Amino acid sequence: xxxxxxxxxxxxxxxxxxxxxxxxxxxxxxxxxxxxxxxxxxxxxxxxxxxxxxxxxxxxxxxxxxxxxxxxxxxxxxxxxxxxxxxxxxxxxxxxxxxxxxxxxxxxxxxxxxxxxxxxxxxxxxxxxxxxxxxxxxxxxxxxxxxxxxxxxxxxxxxxxxxxxxxxxxxxxxxxxxxxxxxxxxxxxxxxxxxxxxxxxxxxxxxxxxxxxxxxxxxxxxxxxxxxxxxxxxxxxxxxxxxxxxxxxxxxxxxxxxxxxxxxxxxxxxxxxxxxxxxxxxxxxxxxxxxxxxxxxxxxxxxxxxxxxxxxxxxxxxxxxxxxxxxxxxxxxxxxxxxxxxxxxxxxxxxxxxxxxxxxxxxxxxxxxxxxxxxxxxxxxxxxxxx
Numbered sequence: 001x002x003x004x005x006x007x008x009x010x011x012x013x014x015x016x017x018x019x020x021x022x023x024x025x026x027x028x029x030x031x032x033x034x035x036x037x038x039x040x041x042x043x044x045x046x047x048x049x050x051x052x053x054x055x056x057x058x059x060x061x062x063x064x065x066x067x068x069x070x071x072x073x074x075x076x077x078x079x080x081x082x083x084x085x086x087x088x089x090x091x092x093x094x095x096x097x098x099x100x101x102x103x104x105x106x107x108x109x110x111x112x113x114x115x116x117x118x119x120x121x122x123x124x125x126x127x128x129x130x131x132x133x134x135x136x137x138x139x140x141x142x143x144x145x146x147x148x149x150x151x152x153x154x155x156x157x158x159x160x161x162x163x164x165x166x167x168x169x170x171x172x173x174x175x176x177x178x179x180x181x182x183x184x185x186x187x188x189x190x191x192x193x194x195x196x197x198x199x200x201x202x203x204x205x206x207x208x209x210x211x212x213x214x215x216x217x218x219x220x221x222x223x224x225x226x227x228x229x230x231x232x233x234x235x236x237x238x239x240x241x242x243x244x245x246x247x248x249x250x251x252x253x254x255x256x257x258x259x260x261x262x263x264x265x266x267x268x269x270x271x272x273x274x275x276x277x278x279x280x281x282x283x284x285x286x287x288x289x290x291x292x293x294x295x296x297x298x299x300x301x302x303x304x305x306x307x308x309x310x311x312x313x314x315x316x317x318x319x320x321x322x323x324x325x326x327x328x329x330x331x332x333x334x335x336x337x338x339x340x341x342x343x344x345x346x347x348x349x350x351x352x353x354x355x356x357x358x359x360x361x362x363x364x365x366x367x368x369x370x371x372x373x374x375x376x377x378x379x380x381x382x383x384x385x386x387x
């Protein structure tokens with residue numbers, strides 16, 4: 001697709017031509033050098049059928065006077081941009097995505113959005129804004145107000161996300177959202193049955209209601225609401241973990257009430273090359289990441305218990321850390337190198353990680369708070385490093 005326009009921004013002004021390729025938008029100002037914009041690096045798409053506004057590197061690029069080509073360009077750009085931007089941010093969920101559009105409700109005025117719904121995450125892109133991951137494991141409830149045709153997700157951080165104006169897409173969206181939540185619950189049920197065999201079915205049902213894959217939950221909370229959980233965890237799942245010694249230390253190291261457990265899929269988490277020597281014999285059959293997050297003072301230690309080739313990550317912060325860590329666990333597509341390497345070193349084979357390291361809010365925040373990364377070796381030396 002190609003056509004004429006007027007351009008303003010990124011050092012360009014005046015008449016130009018645009019060309020939309022499979023993964024990039026090329027803008028060629030009259031008499032100037034063409035600029036190629038990878039769609040994965042565009043942080044927002046807004047405007048209307050006659051004027052297109054793009055967020056690029058913290059600046060605005062406006063293409064106007066699109067004429068008869070405008071509607072086709074806008075529609076095709078949205079279609080290509082959303083999945084490419086999500087992939088650039090390393091936000092690819094489970095299962096094939098379904099595309100929806102509507103409006104965010106609850107603000108001064110309804111705000112149009114486009115979205116991709118996977119089995120575990122809703123990738124939401126408000127008009128003019130960046131892709132926002134809404135991890136379904138972090139939704140406390142999903143409701144539908146039939147009188148207002150509004151869907152409300154109550155999130156773990158207290159936010160209420162209200163979606164509406166979806167017209168004929170409303171019923172399919174509600175059905176798909178409920179099906180995705182059921183898929184998560186089914187995964188939780190299967191995981192609990194596989195790793196906590198001494199828990200009775202009633203206790204496992206109570207556990208699934210509180211502990212979905214990707215969500216860190218306080219150990220005290222699980223112990224209060226799920227009869228037999230602490231004993232079952234100690235005797236089965238934790239006892240089989242390569243990092244049980246580290247877990248035992250962190251359980252005693254943490255302040256009261258500041259131990260959290262979470263789990264997620266191991267399938268899409270390849271180990272960095274430098275960690276290969278840290279693998280524990282006999283653990284190759286592990287299919288689930290069981291993680292422990294322990295807080296002491298302003299330090300938080302994140303330990304993967306079920307796999308031996310993960311280092312220990314230490315962060316600084318307060319009560320917001322479990323939610324930040326949950327978002328990381330909900331997005332297992334991340335190489336750990338995106339968490340700890342300086343952006344300047346995300347080059348060559350690692351270059352695809354740079355966009356997320358620079359621009360994905362929860363990853364940027366975790367990178368800012370990272371205080372140490374400790375590879376396992378001598379246990380006593382590791383204890384001194386963790387502090």
